[in-house]
Amino acid sequence: MSDLPLRSQLAVALGRTASRMSRLAGRGDGSVIGGKIGLKLDPELLTRLSADRKLVLVSATNGKTTTTRLIASAMSGLGEVATNAFGANMPTGHVSALAAAPGAQYGVLECDEKYVPLVLRETRANVVLLMNLSRDQMDRAGEIWQLAGKWRKALDGAETHVVANCDDPLVTWGASTAKKVTWVAVGQHWKEDSWCCPECGGPLDRDGSHWACRQCHFARPKPDWILHGDRVTAPGGHTYALDLQLPGRANRSNGAMALAVVSLFGIPAEQALPLLGKVASVAGRYTTVSYQGRDIRLLLAKNPAGWLEAFDVLEPAPGPVVLSINAQGPDGRDTSWLWDVDYRVLKGRPVWATGERRLDLATRLEAAEVDFRMVDDIEQAVLAVPPGKLDVIANYTAFQDIRTRYGRAL
Template identity: 95%
Template structure:
């Protein structure tokens, strides 16, 4: 940090002060305001703070925060790791994360899909992990084909090693211009956004795990790492048990991608797996909190693909579920995506609908012929459940409100 120009040192110091004041005022963890002030004083601060560090950028529509946490945990044996653990995934959050760990030689940064080209250009990251692309906040991010095209252009000719999910055709297309790619087969559970070839627009044929365009040579690459069930096969053919505390197939995918990334830093699966297994909760996701005799498990789902994965880890039926939907800026203002989620899986369960857009949710549940009850506040749903377990699925701002109310556990 002492190698920084005086202006940059001042920017870092004032940013840290702003972050600390934000935390003391109970306005959040301060990641955004600290980075915003730092970049205002020194627009090149992100580039300066990235110098002489080995950095990983993690981007996807779903699973960024969790996978960032898993990679940072697996790399902890190398020394201090700078990371934006709470999901502040734009340049302001990256500046705060790097400034908070001036002595860290390594960094693992979650990166918003839209910001990958900018952050890659300013940091010169050593590794970029690309996991999935599906519709999300269309009013802000636009069509996901556009995002994949931006990734493709940003990676062309740069000296960055890309790790990418070869089961997602859009991710494969976005990553395929990179000089070096490690392909990981972790499956693609949500396919509704990738029935057409991003290269020529023709139809994609799928047979088992393979996919290929019917009209051009674009096809699934041969994977280097393969996830099958709860086991991972590494390059060379050796297979490892993926024993995670985090539940569900999505987190097994996140774990497999993490192993592929950390292997580039010389960390063998034997070293990484115990560290991955220590992660039990990520920024409140999957946390169970106790309240008035109820065990409330918090699940984040902010788009159709995320809801599909949240349904995968629900307590067995007829376990009760509370659903909470907002439509603030970080969520996306448009709630039409609710109609892309198949809520029929909730039939036979007690279901409560709440949040600022509970009536939008209620209309969707009614169309799916799911019995439900609309409540004005999450507390009404919690107290309507007999003492025992309750799963709560919420989108971003609704999740943060509920998490603050019942405990901000990591």
């Protein structure tokens, strides 16, 4: 830190003070405000703080916070790792994360999809992990084909090593201009955004895990790492059991991607796997909070693909579930994506609908012929459930509201 110019040192100090005050005031962890002040005082602060570090950028529509945590855990044996553990995934959050760990030689930074080109240019990250792309906050982020195109342009000729999910055609297209790519086959559970070829617009044919365009050369590349069930096969052919505390197929995918990334830093799977297995929750996701005899498990789902993965880890039917939807800025104002989610899987369960946009949710559930009760406040739903297990699925700000009310355990 002492190698920084005086202006940068002042920017870091004032940013830290703002972050600390924000935490004391109960306004969050302070990552955004601290980074915002730092960049205001020194617009080149992210570049300066990134110098002489080995950095990983993690980007995807779903799973980037969890995978960032998994990678940081697996890399902890190398020494201190700077990371934005609470999901502040824009340059302001990156500045705060790096400033908070001035002696860390390594950094693992979650990065919002549309900020990948900017952050890659500013940090010259050693590794970029690209996991999936699907519709999300289209009123704010735009079409996902545009995002894939920006990735493709940013990576063209870049020296960074890309690790990418070859089962997602949009991710493959975005990553394929990079000089060095490690392809990982972890599946694509949500396919509704990739039926057409991003290269020419023609139809994609799928045969099992393989996909190819019917009209041009674009096709699934040969994977270096392969996830099959709860086992991962590495490039040398050795297969490892993936034993995670985090539930569901999505987290097995996240774990396999994490293994591929840390291998580039010389960390063997045998060393990384026990560290991945120690991660039990991530920024409140999958946390179980006890409240008046109820064990409330919090699940985050922000878009159709995320809801599909949340349904995958629900307690077996007829376990009760509460659904909560807001439409604030961080969520995206447009809730029309609710119609892309197949809620019929919830039939036969006690279901409650709440949140600021509960009427939108109720309309969708009614159309899916799912029996439910709409309540003004989640407390009404919690107290209506008999003592025992209760799953709560919420989008971003609704999730944070619920997490604040019932406990912010990590």
